[in-house]
Amino acid sequence: MKKTFLLPIILCFFYNINSSAQTLQDMSSIMTADNQIVIYTAKEIITMDSSRPKAEAVAVQNGKILAVGTKEEVSKILGDKKARLDKTFNDKVIVPGFIAQHDHPVLAALTMASEVLSIEDWELPDGTAKAVKDKNDFMTRLAAAEKKMEDPEEALVTWGYHPNFYGKLTKADLDKISTTRPILAWLRSCHEMVMNSVALEKYGVTSDLIKTWGETPQKQSVLAEGRFWEQGMFAVAPKIATVLATPEKLQKGLFITRDYMHSKGITFGNEPGGILVKPLQDGVNRVMSSDEMPFRWSFMADGKTLCDKYKDDKQVIEEAEKLESWYNGRTSLAKKQVKLFSDGAIYSLLMQVREPYTDKHHGEWMTDLPVFERAFKIFWDAGYQIHVHVNGDAGLDRVLNTLEKNQKANPRIDHRTVIVHFAVSAKDQVDRLAKLGCIVSGNPYYPVALADNYSKNGLGPKRAESMVRMGDVERAGVSYSFHSDMPMAPADPLYLMWCGVNRYTTGGRVVAPEQKVSREGALKSVTIDAAYSLKVEDQMGSLVVGKLANFTILEENPISCDAMKIKDIKVWGTVSEGRKQPVGGKSTKVLLGFNTSELDDFSQGALDHVLKILAAHED
Template sequence: MAGVLLAPPAALARELADTIYSGGPILTMNDATPSAEAVAVRDGKVLAVGTAAEVESHRGPETKTFDLAGRTMLPGFFDAHGHMLMGGLQALSANLLSPPDGEVTDIASLTESLRGWAASNADAVAQANLVIGFGYDPAQLVEERHPTREDLDTVSADVPVFVVHQSGHMGAANSKALEAAGITSDSEDPAGGKILRGADGQPTGVLEENAFYAALSKLIQPLGAEGFETFARAGAELWARYGYTTAEEGRSVPATADVLRKVADEGGFKIDVLTYPDVLVDRDYIAAHVSREYQNRFRVAGAKLTIDGSPQGFTALRDRPYYDPVGDYPPGYKGYAAATMEQTVAVIDWAFANGIQINTHANAEGASDMLIASIDAATKKYGPADRRAVLIHGQFLREDQVDSYKRLNVFMSLFPMHTFYWGDWHREHTVGPELVDDISPTGWLVKRGMRFSTHHDAPVAFPDSMRVLDATVTRRSRSGDIVGPAQRVDVMTALKAMTIWPAYQHFEETTKGSIEPGKLADFVVLSADPTAIDPETLDTIDVLATIKEGEVVFEAR
């Protein structure tokens, strides 16, 4: 009794940890204490961060030890922009990616991959009446073109065959798929989309933007709710394998958002999932469901607007002609808008009036001009506020546009992974050698003291966190060239753009993004310390474990 009475107040108030993490470098992303020797966790939250001796004071008889064994621990990665549901579709489809993520190099290997997948998944093909592949890219094919319906008819003349371009903004269908989608020579191009046609006026099978989305929706509709639930679970598992403790479905519609909610309510997500439904589809749904709070690891975070398309696919809206587009394009071709100026103005006005966060896909300069004008008008009308409107992608930007985004307090989520996958293509065909160094201009933002995030936009590529990190730091293309040396950033800045800054982007900086007492115990364990190795080897780091609120949700074998 006397011992208890004499014990100091600090000892009496000491909280005991469920788990103590130590034994390797810990990068906190907290500028006040950027590194630590140990972290204590209790009830899914960080209890203490500091030296091994300081944290050891929270050990009790039931406390477990997580030995990092020389490995490096960081805050769990926060998905700044991706399409988790479509990533699940990619995980369950034929892999049509080119090296290093796949083996497709020409039309012949593409069709062969489809045949092999169809043979290995005969029951699924029969059930869905569909052969589907994901990730082909004309920029990496010997022929430098899309597959046509004739090419895909060689895979099957009886079953619809549909392949999705790596951008996720276009694709190609065989004759049966065109028939199932209701597309004929008499079909008109939808607003914000195109049905490509041959000299005879017949559809070639290639569909862009809204024409593509409509066809894909019809073709996968027979999968039903159970099919989409499978995609959702597979997507969340794929994201966790790359160290993400928060995943995003960057464009949903009410039906797919409801699927995500259903999976969440059934306990199907081990990581947090948030979504931004398409504002041009159903504003009332967004207004009724938007929330800053997760329920069963899911929330509707705001609204999504898409102004233009894919730069590598020549559908993004530029302010000048494409440099040397590959395909049948008229002189002076600049791409086109998927949303009108009137729609853009109205959507931004609605979001500002209702206090709803708006994420806007604007890839090229013309689209950014539309977005900047709309946000400028809404800001003048409603006054300044902490709205955190987000620019998604911004791959082709002028420097004056970056100044405008800073003035208007727009948070910029950029896509430097493009420097690896399409840097050479952009130099040769989209923007040309004079402008290619400034694609995804992270250096301009650093120079202006702006916070930003970086993303993978999966299933444009796999949600490979180390590929995102590597591209942001090195900007090295497939050919080995450095695309924009002045736009490179240091490793710590690149890590903040994957952790604490995207947490801020999503209004979650008080609970996620850094390892600090009181925040969620969301961690990723890496095979090496990114700040202590040659930056040219960042893409060789492996994700060894992903920890969500103190629970291991992925562990590499």
């Protein structure tokens, strides 16, 4: 029964108040309860409220903000109400709680539960996994990890190797680490697996097995090298399911992801294109819906899958609305919001571009035009906010053309269509999306991690260096947010800010400095503008009366510190709806069991969801 559970897991991956109105009348609806009022003071309080950018104190009751201002102003507003003064943050900086605009917790859980040896640092709760320098460094560290393992039968699973950075990895390389222990290297893209000889033999991966596969999986497998990618990896997955994941490993990974995100100051997050398999969501909820979760998390419907599954347009919307009942506690549905997909992924250089790739290969469409146009119209006409995965400038043309067509046929105000990822684009497209009323959720990590490589391979210097042109977006007055797409990049808002402000590559150079964003814009991108992109700006994103008391507590001010040190600012912890949560605080990590019927149910239908996630980020 457990094997049937594992395969899909492996593949898987309140009231609006004017910001300046702090009268006693405004307070009346909040101050009716008997719960204690707490006044927090700090070295600096950055509100992200344009009417009052800075403050000295913030008062909280029942998880919401009562008052913000100078100490005298807050005291006057509270009047004779009893309040406790909390000076915990007197030597720290309070900012609005960070928002993870776009991440994938299940995929993150599975990767973070492995031996992480990747192209970037991962500051995990149990220690930092430093970036791999080169192939020799990878081999040395993998060998050290193998030597630490006590059970000689246990498989060693590692994640993060990137052949574009370090060269090809094969069975022969892994055999040098061990000829007795199974070793599986899950590459950075999550779309390729390399196994040593012991693993191939132990799990029954033979030439006879491969001959039973279809033509494409066979072409995407090289047994002599122990390499399986794309359809080849999916074909071999049933053989290695019990190695890559168990119910316990999934939950362990979710605990790691939870604590990692908390350590980065996250107070709210979202997965666009969320889970459409109830048993899988139930399993995730066991960890993420718990009151011990240090942040809330919302899931957004996957419009592409819904439209593929249901041919009746009305039923598509009905099924999307039914998803609200799937969540509870600290998880929720992002209501009246949906994710669609345009073109291919940036890591695989499969985005659709206006000018050819330098090596003449071609990009791919994730959704055929008739299907994309149908899905867009269904959700547009139903009043949904539409978030569109798009990476190439040709892909963006398609999105903007479709938006313009629907806006003419059925005009909408404040539709907030979100351009997601925004890898390769042109200046004329920024002007156009601004006129059409779009907003942007960009990944500022792309130029930092990929500009050096893609300048030489695929895109050429001009396009590679100007990836994620957020400077143009900011100058155009377009609202923008930053996201990490974890595990495609670290879910670290301060690091994302650093990327956007500096555009300093892993090779040590600044690319397209005109595309840098301002410090304040970067902070807005992970607070109030991230909230705006998810239509929760009335609840969070700035320190304003009536909003949730969600704070991120920092050791330094990211707006005034040295720009190159933004990523190094220490996070004390967070305040979540009035609850103080220091980093490293105790939290339950007890593994929760699954009964047999749940394991059977879990396996049904989960494959479609996880393949969709992988297809969107294939490498």
